[in-house]
Amino acid sequence: xxxxxxxxxxxxxxxxxxxxxxxxxxxxxxxxxxxxxxxxxxxxxxxxxxxxxxxxxxxxxxxxxxxxxxxxxxxxxxxxxxxxxxxxxxxxxxxxxxxxxxxxxxxxxxxxxxxxxxxxxxxxxxxxxxxxxxxxxxxxxx
Amino acid sequence: xxxxxxxxxxxxxxxxxxxxxxxxxxxxxxxxxxxxxxxxxxxxxxxxxxxxxxxxxxxxxxxxxxxxxxxxxxxxxxxxxxxxxxxxxxxxxxxxxxxxxxxxxxxxxxxxxxxxxxxxxxxxxxxxxxxxxxxxxxxxxxxxxxxxxxxxxxxxxxxxxxxxxxxxxxxxxxxxxxxxxxxxxxxxxxxxxxxxxxxxxxxxxxxxxxxxxxxxxxxxxxxxxxxxxxxxxxxxxxxxxxxxxxxxxxxxxxxxxxxxxxxxxxxxxxxxxxxxxxxxxxxxxxxxxxx
Numbered sequence: 001x002x003x004x005x006x007x008x009x010x011x012x013x014x015x016x017x018x019x020x021x022x023x024x025x026x027x028x029x030x031x032x033x034x035x036x037x038x039x040x041x042x043x044x045x046x047x048x049x050x051x052x053x054x055x056x057x058x059x060x061x062x063x064x065x066x067x068x069x070x071x072x073x074x075x076x077x078x079x080x081x082x083x084x085x086x087x088x089x090x091x092x093x094x095x096x097x098x099x100x101x102x103x104x105x106x107x108x109x110x111x112x113x114x115x116x117x118x119x120x121x122x123x124x125x126x127x128x129x130x131x132x133x134x135x136x137x138x139x140x141x142x
Numbered sequence: 143x144x145x146x147x148x149x150x151x152x153x154x155x156x157x158x159x160x161x162x163x164x165x166x167x168x169x170x171x172x173x174x175x176x177x178x179x180x181x182x183x184x185x186x187x188x189x190x191x192x193x194x195x196x197x198x199x200x201x202x203x204x205x206x207x208x209x210x211x212x213x214x215x216x217x218x219x220x221x222x223x224x225x226x227x228x229x230x231x232x233x234x235x236x237x238x239x240x241x242x243x244x245x246x247x248x249x250x251x252x253x254x255x256x257x258x259x260x261x262x263x264x265x266x267x268x269x270x271x272x273x274x275x276x277x278x279x280x281x282x283x284x285x286x287x288x289x290x291x292x293x294x295x296x297x298x299x300x301x302x303x304x305x306x307x308x309x310x311x312x313x314x315x316x317x318x319x320x321x322x323x324x325x326x327x328x329x330x331x332x333x334x335x336x337x338x339x340x341x342x343x344x345x346x347x348x349x350x351x352x353x354x355x356x357x358x359x360x361x362x363x364x365x366x367x368x369x370x371x372x373x374x375x376x377x378x379x380x381x382x383x384x385x386x387x388x389x390x391x392x393x394x395x396x397x398x399x400x401x402x403x404x405x406x407x408x409x410x411x412x413x414x415x416x417x418x419x420x421x422x423x424x425x426x427x428x429x430x431x432x433x
Contacts, residue, residue, distance in 0.1 A: 006305060007214050007295065007296045007297065007298070009211060009218075010218045010219070012218050013211035013212070013216070013218035013221075016211060017207045017209075017210070017211035017359075018208060018212075020204040020205070020207050021204070023204075024201060024205050028388060028391060031387070034380070034384075038380070039147065039148060039151075045381075047381060050381055051145075051147060054186055054382060055186070057185040057186060059187050059189065060190055060376050060377055064376050073376055074374070074375070074376040075374065075376075078374075078376075087380045091380050094373070094380065094383060094384070094387070095373060097197075097200075098197075098366060100204050100366075101362050102366060104204075104207075108218075119291070120218075120223075123222040123223060123225065123226050126226050127222070127225045127229055127363060130229045130230065130233065131229070134233070134366070134368070134371070135366075135370050137370070137371075137374055
């Protein structure tokens with residue numbers, strides 16, 4: 001059955017969509033600022049050396065050990081400990097982007113609770129918990 | 143001639159923008175185009191490509207979520223229902239990938255890629271020869287579980303200048319298939335729009351545009367669960383990842399605006415082409431690795 005009246009989108013969807021969009025935009029802004037700083041000066045990782053190793057097909061561990069100042073392979077939320085370099089600020093921007101759906105899903109949960117959709121609130125809660133567990137490092141894939 | 147870091151940045155930016163436009167119109171997240179292209183035509187380590195592929199697919203999906211959800215093109219209830227099996231089995235698939243790599247080595251990965259390639263080509267053939275009803279599938283019977291989930295809704299179809307109401311069917315079968323899709327997605331570190339669109343459209347009988355938009359948004363949720371271990375293990379390098387993410391986001395914004403205007407038939411053909419291309423690439427990859 002077709003009608004001409006434009007339907008109103010569900011609150012949970014609107015909240016999720018807006019949160020994700022603006023957090024991704026914020027993350028991109030931080031990443032761009034970080035990249036400008038990185039191009040203007042030396043960073044935590046040597047640019048020329050990184051590109052050489054990347055095109056040579058070297059593994060990530062080798063690149064970190066060879067091309068960075070400290071030669072350490074990163075672990076956990078490593079970028080929070082070295083925010084004085086442009087490339088690390090850019091990495092922070094990427095991490096912000098990766099947080100978008102985590103926060104967005106908690107927002108969607110609020111939206112489903114407000115609109116009284118109990119079953120969908122439960123679905124949103126399960127997904128939000130999975131995403132949060134991954135973001136804090138509980139789920140180890142490798 | 144050796145390229146400098148700034149030249150590399152802008153080449154990756156331009157290429158990723160094009161991938162973003164194509165991916166969103168096909169209902170994919172970009173990873174399924176980005177990852178095979180990079181694996182096939184560069185010498186970059188596959189762990190770095192898979193990490194960046196997941197990141198670009200996720201970023202593009204997150205940006206396209208807002209217009210798709212605000213215009214009602216992506217079905218939020220369908221998304222929440224699908225996100226549970228997709229996320230859980232995506233993580234299980236990723237854990238399984240690590241197990242297969244440790245125990246079966248290159249042969250195990252080759253067999254999995256070959257099997258997946260054949261499967262993707264099969265699904266593309268099913269869409270190709272399935273008939274034109276798939277753009278707006280006719281739902282005759284809705285089972286009790288799907289009825290209780292209340293997934294029926296409507297959206298404004300810009301190309302037809304009218305509101306289209308639709309129902310969804312066979313949710314239990316769809317959930318089972320999404321478990322499989324999540325498992326496959328986690329195994330390969332790819333977005334799975336090419337598999338989710340057929341599940342929503344062919345099995346659950348959602349209109350093709352709804353299926354494509356919903357799959358695009360769902361990729362952002364599922365890939366977020368998978369991306370964090372890569373970030374924490376050092377699989378992301380900003381000089382490679384940032385231009386790819388920005389390019390994909392720009393491409394996605396352009397592609398989303400186009401998708402809202404074009405007729406569903408065009409999207410169907412684009413999805414078929416992407417699925418055939420991905421399937422052939424995976425089969426060739428699998429045979430290469432076996433030999």
